[in-house]
Amino acid sequence: MSDSPTSEPTSGPEQRRPAAPACASASDAPRDRLLAEVAALPSLPGVYRYYDADGQVLYVGKARNLKKRVSSYFQKNHGGTRIGHMVTKIARLETTVVRSEAEALLLENNLIKTLNPRFNILFRDDKSYPYLKIASHAYPRVAYYRGSVDRKHRYFGPYPSAWAVKETIQLLQKVFRLRTCEDTVFCNRTRPCLLYQIKRCSGPCVGLVSPDDYARDVAHAERFLLGEQQEVMEALQAQMMAHAERLEFEKAAEIRNQLSALSRVLHQQAVDIGSDKDADILAVRVQGGKACVNLAMVRGGRHLGDRAYFPSHVEDAASVRAEEGEDTEGEAPDAPIEVQVLEAFIAQHYLESPVPGLLVLSHPVSGGLLQVLTEHSGVKVTAVHQPREQRRVWLEMAQKGAELALARLLAEEGSQQARTRALVEALDLSPESLDSFRIECFDVSHTAGEATQASCVVFENHRMQPSQYRRFNIDGITPGDDYAAMRQVLTRRYAKLAEAVQKGEARLPDLVLVDGGRGQVSVAREVFEELGLDLGVIVGVEKGEGRKVGLEELVFADGREKVSLGKDSAALMLIAQIRDEAHRFAITGMRARRASVRTRSSRLEDIPGVGPKKRARLLQRFGGLRGVAAASVDDLASVEGISRELAEEIYRALH
Template sequence: MSSPPLSPTDAAGDPQAERLASEAAERAMREKLLNEVNALPAMPGVYRYFDAKGEVLYVGKAKDLKRRVCSYFQKNHGGTRIGLMVSRIVRMETTVVRTEAEALLLENNLIKTLNPRFNILFRDDKSYPYLKITSHAWPRMAYYRGAVDKRHKYFGPFPSAWAVKESIQLMQKVFKLRTCEDSVFNNRSRPCLLHQIKRCSAPCVPIGQTPAYARDVQSAERFLRGETDEVMAALQEQMTAYAERFDYELAAEVRNQIQALSKVLQQQVIEESSATGGERDVDILAVKVQGGKACVNLAMVRGGRHLGDRAFFPKHVDDATAIQLDDEEARSPERQVLEAFMAQHYIASPVPGLIVVSEPVDASLAEALGTQAGSRVTVQAQPRGQRRIWLEMCVKGADLALARLLAEEGSQHARTRALVDALDLSVTEIDKFRVECFDISHTAGEATMASCVVFEGHQMQSSQYRRYNIEGITGGDDYAAMRQVLTRRYSKMAEAAQLGTGRLPDLVLVDGGRGQVSMAREVFEELGLDLSLIAGVEKGEGRKVGLEELVFADGREKVYLGRDSAALMLIAQIRDEAHRFAITGMRAKRAATRTGGSRLEDVPGVGPKKRSQLLQRFGGVRGVAGASVDELCSVKGISRELAEDIYRALH
């Protein structure tokens, strides 16, 4: 006869009863989950698995949701990674879509949003840079990164800022387009140095405001689109026309332009359109997997020009590539990484008409990318001719980038281990060793700023950096500033750690000697925290690099690690990053304080239009702050009363 189910009251205080109740609850949860799986439709869709904490474990897509999800639960996967994942699943969510292409796009949108533990994940928070040509009457050429404004023309994307700036220099040499800000352009009375060195045709003054500038802008746009033959032919016709009218000086200028463009074409090694099969925009992708790490190298061809490459390193490669079910087509880790990159990368980035890849990928992926782009996308795995040369270059780049990453990670692992050993720290998981470092920065007591940088997982974690505005202290009192920032940082963290919901760092570094360490000790004593966590980085004799010593809050003797110590190298890296982060924040705060910052926008009666007029008239906020009331009144729409309000606000 089976025993009746245990109530919570019966189970309380009895370990065996608690275990039986937990097992019964787990069986009930599992049975409910399996019932949900059996009720799934045989349609395309996306599924998401969650653990007991509500965290996403895995996001996947399927042509047949029921068949795919059932395959996770129909067999025992043992101690494999897929078995580990399945054992953690307590809840599931599904979304039905119309096609497999829609499922693929939704899957990768969710992966980028939810950051699942068992998916290959590419993170690239930086948007791609573009070369922008404005819609101004005398268009300006500029580097641009951010949201696209339809009023202007954008060319790219480029793999790096360096590639954009190199293209701008090229445009200056050949087409002499302006690069100055509108506020500078509108207030020029004579040509600048760029005109004198033949890098700008000076449309800021009447001598340069000719129809030729508009032709140069048009030629530059065509060149950036890859229409190099057409640009050269138009210049040849223009030179001939000038010569026939006996305008030999103008013909000579166009001749020089043609020579400069020819030289640029040779330097850039631009291939004819036949080399790319008629495609002027091409992405080349090469993947390399080694040592549990992976690299995808992306090379970009825009307008027929090879603009360089950029390496990406995904997370969770081992976990994700180990999850492969019996009903799936066997895919190599390289192919899985490449497909994951393509799907996630092109969600937010423009898709070119041709993508050359080092590994064959699923045909449905090209279909999905075409759906995303709204045009046909060709994915080619075995290119010939120039495309093959580009792919070989890209593969070599992936090899070098991954080798560099593995070498750096090995070095960082060694430095982390050296620091833990040198300070005799009790760290159970070296890969989770966490250091937080603090620094104070100000200029003679003005605009005091404190920084906190984080080192974890053998690397700096820039997304966890924090700056603190220090207020209510005597200017230049670094000790009071350190006390304030540590109190603000660790008061709530200490409460969370006591409740078991938070985690303190394994080491707290402060940039300073005994004085700063004693202040940190007072804060930690008030909060009831372990004093052994605190170490100060004290300058050595003559403040020379490599002679720093560590000062401790718990009474230990000072430690000198040695100039060549790997532990000291890591401490110096973290300390220097804290100093850099603090000083950049301080400078921005100081500049805002001295120029009035954004207070111009806070003046009643100054809207976006008047603010724009003021900034253009005086060349920036600093110029507005330096203007007198009478000078402010000279701006259209600014009354004397409003000018006085602006003057008071900025002084």
Template sequence: MTPPPDTRPAAAPEPADPRALARQVAGLPHLPGVYRYFAADGTLLYVGKARDLRKRVSSYFQKDHGGTRTGHMVSRIARLETTVTRSEAEALLLENNLIKTQQPRYNILFRDDKSYPYLKLTTGHAFPRMVYFRGAMDRRHSYFGPYPSAWAVKESIAVLQKVFQLRTCEDSVFANRSRPCLLHQIHRCSAPCVGHITAAAYAADVDAATRFLRGEHDGVLKDLQARMQDLAEQLRFEEAAAVRNQIGALSRVLHQQSMEVGGDQDADILAVVMQGGRACVNLAMVRGGRHLGDRAYFPSHVQWAEAVDVGAADAWPAAPQAAAESGLARAGADEQGGTPAAPPSTQPALQAVLDAFVAQHYLDLPLPPVLVTNVPIDAELVAALQEHTGQRCVAVPNPRGTRRSWLDMAVQGAQLALARLLAEEGAQHHRTRALVEALALEIEDLDALRIECFDVSHTAGEATQASCVVFQHHAMQSAQYRRYRIDGVTPGDDYAAMRQVLTRRYAKLAEDADARLPDLVLIDGGRGQIAAAREVFEELGLDIGRLVGVEKGEGRKVGLEELVFADGRPKVALPPDSPALLLVAQIRDEAHRFAITGMRAQRARTRTGGSKLEDIPGIGPKRRANLLSRFGGVRGVASASVEDLMTVDGISRDLAQTIYAALH
């Protein structure tokens, strides 16, 4: 059993005393671990990892950083805490867990939304199915990826359909077919459901598709050619013609693939650029010998990149030696025709951003065999990731040849994405300022402006849902969105629904003197909805000056909306091209979208009886999805016998009997 980590919190009663910090730093061990800096008010400032805690932490306090960002952070440190780990890989894991959960102000942060799609082959079936997949993996099946986008997965599925004609239909559909579907007619499926292909021949196609996805293009072509020749010699000309068509389709696909991969089958290309106080990391993926596209990431807190990399200059001279010890320097030397060069002195911030991305990104995802980058990655970081994942990885900064072409494309993509982001942010800043001026809001810090918008949605009173969306920092904050299921009101009474959702949202906040209330509350509706909202705010003792209704204009045309105020001010009709009105419409439309999607989902659950399955003990989302997929809906589940229910993954006899009893 792994022993609990050794946590050493600051024990001094007056942590702001520099002498107390010095004594604590002097007492730190020469061991790997994680350190955390706190301000006097308890705010977490920074989280970092170290191979040697004493050396790393003391580097912050051994010189005067002056008025730099590093100096600003160090001047705020009131106390520190450290956690000793057994290895640097454990320190890396702990550091990034803390960064994701605590979001320190001086750490470079990337959004934790790395839910990548995969291509899945259901190998547990006699005739495996290929399907788009996103979620937790099941070891019983084969997965290929990750892919940067859903489009990349679907494009790969389309290629496999053209070449190998593997099936994509649900198992429940496959088991009940009596004649081939349209996909067979257009030569996208070999129709195993009705016996148009033998299990052995289908298995050969699955094996060829698997090898194709792994990048063995030449081997697959040679095997297909040998198979066609063998069939021809056996005078099985129709089957030989089918294989010939496969060879032709595969050749066309390979000819259309513009990205040449060289000797690498899997690689990630990382390009980082900075401009205007923002940064972009563009990740391009090569999987199975095919370039699958890219995805851009925009980190937060980039302005503190200098503070993140304190002491990095001292670490770089030793980096080539560390890389050689881990087997990485040789690969870099082979690529560039020499030893890896030290990073340019003008690129410490770029390296800090890229190191933060690599550390936070690859802890939960497979580490590719090759990382191609435009700035060097810390060799110790790569070694720690290898130890954590158990996978070997070669970091190649500033390559040549084919890899240089990949990298140039990734850099160009990063520059374009960053330019687009800066343009959009500039427009959003302009809209925010215009709204503050149009409504005469007393807001000094536009970045801190918080707007909450409410909408109610239902279908003739059925499945009423209310939404609350949040706008802050010049962008919609989707992680703070909330849905409210409205109960206990007359169906179709929007005013009562609005009163209920506002009461549920602000009742507790009104009682908390330290609660952060929004600067502006938008209500999708006119005088009636605003009157209902005003009643709630007056009952809770909140400022009704925060309430603004968005009333649809004449003919309910977009751009003719008017703003209605709860405090009695006259209505305001902004020009259709007003930046303020565009922002209000953007927030209102997002609230409407969020409400109506929730309402439709609730209505579907009510009409299909999905909640009946969810209410059965032992039936969670995964088992419910398996049941609905296997039997085609709740009616199919209800008509199934206990023995039929037991054929579904995760359904035991006892649980099958429970389901049968509940549905009958």
């Protein structure tokens, strides 16, 4: 089964069918060509994408019958609905024929995550899940791990948070006394460490436990993580009795202590232990145009915690889905928004994350979706939406978590919207809409003129937009000249934008903040005058008396008098938030650039095969470039991702 847009279909016409742009001329010919493309579509399963005249993807959908589904959009009068608004924007379409509905579902959700269409429910999670790793070794090490897994080591999880992994590691230390030290430390110990003294490690580094006994502890730990707690206790009891019969009372006492520790752990966690070893609990809550899916994880019979997800485009996507009518071929177009959100999450989340055999759900989902998950993962997936006993307790906890997380989000967004409105009113601005109100803020940072960097941070849609932040390395100025640095960064940022603004192809930010008083504002005014831009958008944030927070004054480039908003002003709170974020972003970039120059880390960057991730692992393992240079080839090769050949290359380059 393939989920690639370029996969070969088992039958049917060519996969990709782009239509001519609908904006090619003022006549109806482009629209006619688009309709001709639709009429020529095959009656086969597949995925379709709609694009606007600017090439932005509007919607991604799947269909059992491409011709029937896509035709329905153009054969009906949708009026002023959201789906009607979308159809008027369609300039071209692309389709991909697939072999089955399962392939269509996988491809659809891969494209949604990649293309971020406006009219699809989209879940984004840039954070990978952490795992507990038992590293392959004569004396295996238990460790926290985040990243892609391999077959060399044993991995348990995923866990919803780093805290859950670290708590589990502490539990394994108490009961099974497994080591957590790095191999470089383990191989160079001459006496046991503090963890041995406090009975959190059995001391394999100095031979205080035999390989067989340690391997038995590792096996018990693995069975414990898999939820076989009772089996582990029975095995330990059998070992204890065997040692006692052989009059090996010291070993029997050690196992007795293990049993006691394990019993205490199980007693403390009794509320979490259930009959299900692995399960995911999913609860959805929709309110105020926003949605939250709360995912709780049960692994090895232990409830590990939860994590909340907030999708985007909920209202637009739900409206389009509801208005598709009967042409969704039995896919419940009128399903409640909660079900649509939950199905979107399940389809997108489990494309990249392992799925357990049991899903406990707050709302029922389609059987076809579960079947596709089973085929994709190779694990028989079942779902329960009206659970009993322990499963009901888990679901109620997840539902409460979703409710609280969504309430917190709405409160935060309401507060941010109030701040945006307060700022617009305080400065007497008239943006097209509050949601599109855009602020760009600039700051300059350096250390006595060294490694000067400027930052530009963006506030839009009532929140900071980190993906749009930019840093500028400032060169060719007198060290420490902040005015020259500000002139350079503003010129570089707005020179090309000014040309696009004059052509009507772009727009200026509604507000440009510079961190500084009249001097910085004068520089900004000169740059904007040279570029022919509106001076009214420039505002300087001048520190007040004693540089105290809350006493800042606003300085304008168009000649208006300075404004003092007052320390309790919501508008000033927003300005301070944006200004502080610009300062943080600038200073972290400056420090990184300064450290790079001072440590000459470019020596590692110049080695072929050593990218950012491997370089970070090397520096973290050995504490800096000096430590890397002092390491042997064997030590270098012990770092994850560093082969023997690359270790030798690094050693040669640094010596």
